[in-house]
Amino acid sequence: MHKHIDRRRLLEFLAALGAGSLSGCGDDVASTSTGGNLGTNGKGVIVLGGGLAGLTAAYNLMHKGYDIILLEGQDRVGGRVLTVRDGFKAGGHAEMGATRIFSTHAATLKYVKLFGLGPLKAYDEGKPVFFMRGQRFKPPSAGYSWPIADMTEAEKADPASFFGPYLHTGFEKVGDPHAANWPNDQPSALDLDKVAFEQYLLNQGASPGWVDWFRAMEGNIKRINACAGFAVEKVAAGVDGELPTSIPGGNDRLPQGLFRRARRAGQAQQQGRAP
Known part of the structure; x- marks a missing residue:
């Protein structure tokens, strides 16, 4: 992924997509393709943003057979979930974004369990x-x-x-x-x-x-x-x-897990097997 894309360039890119091929992303766009060649089967979706909402949308759409292009304007996925490790020792880290998970966060807990990210620990x-x-x-x-x-x-x-x-x-x-x-x-x-x-x-x-x-x-x-x-x-x-709780090793393990699973599903689709 590339470091940064401003809003104007993203809109210009999307306008170009509407007039031409949907086969991929240009070098100036922060992106990752998790599926095959968009537009080949009429089941293509562009997901804007690699935060938890965008990642879960991409992940679930992939499992429903859609080809996905995920566009993200930063050099990382996760959105508001930001774990910082630079400057820390022995696995230390700091949560600079979303910090807490409650038992009422059913969707979050669903993916924590699915990806084996528990058991959760006290967030503070x-x-x-x-x-x-x-x-x-x-x-x-x-x-x-x-x-x-x-x-x-x-x-x-x-x-x-x-x-x-x-x-x-x-x-x-x-x-x-x-x-x-x-x-x-x-x-x-x-x-x-x-x-x-x-x-x-x-x-x-x-x-x-x-x-x-x-x-x-x-x-x-x-x-x-x-x-x-x-x-x-x-x-x-x-x-x-x-x-409230948090994910051992950093809350960014959740968006990273979603990203890896979506890519894996895309690769499986391209190889003609179940993800």
């Missing part, structure tokens, strides 16, 4: 290290305060103890996202819809420092809509107290 196991505002530090030992200037003294002493006070009412207000007319029939959910997640936390008394600490712990959700944020977390968590 091990000792954390923080890098905030140009400063790198570990969580302080018991009895010492967190080195985050614009936290309150109580927050510095134990920021995790404020999860309940700052977040509990949000989960109550969001109501039941599974309800047929949600959120329109739930006024408290509509109230959450008026503010960003960060502003909601500030309204509950959180300091800017605590918000940034929360962001470092839970991901960059402070700019999203508060109603959406709480709804996603409530639906994802499923069972109360459930611990």
Whole structure:
């Protein structure tokens, strides 16, 4: 695959496909062909994007006999699933994109099982290290305060103890996202819809420092809509107290597995045997 393709060049390429041959991809297009010669049997599909959605679409279409060309604008597959290994030792890695898998993620778990990527592990196991505002530090030992200037003294002493006070009412207000007319029939959910997640936390008394600490712990959700944020977390968590998980060795093993399986299915098709 090639390193980068901008939107204009991709659209130009697709326009050219509409007027000419669908037999392959030019050198300027980040792509991989997982099937045979597109257009030879009337069952060809171009899949735009090699994130999980595109990869699962390509994988399943291949198994239904379609010839696939998968176009990806980056030099890797996975989309929001990004595992970084450079700079780490002994198999260490960091998740820079999607980090957590819940039991409610049925589609993800289906492919984790299919590709033998389990057993899953706790997504935050091990000792954390923080890098905030140009400063790198570990969580302080018991009895010492967190080195985050614009936290309150109580927050510095134990920021995790404020999860309940700052977040509990949000989960109550969001109501039941599974309800047929949600959120329109739930006024408290509509109230959450008026503010960003960060502003909601500030309204509950959180300091800017605590918000940034929360962001470092839970991901960059402070700019999203508060109603959406709480709804996603409530639906994802499923069972109360459930611990989220991740794939041992890195979550990018899932998109890589899908990519390899799709290519294998394409090669099997070309050789005239079942994938």
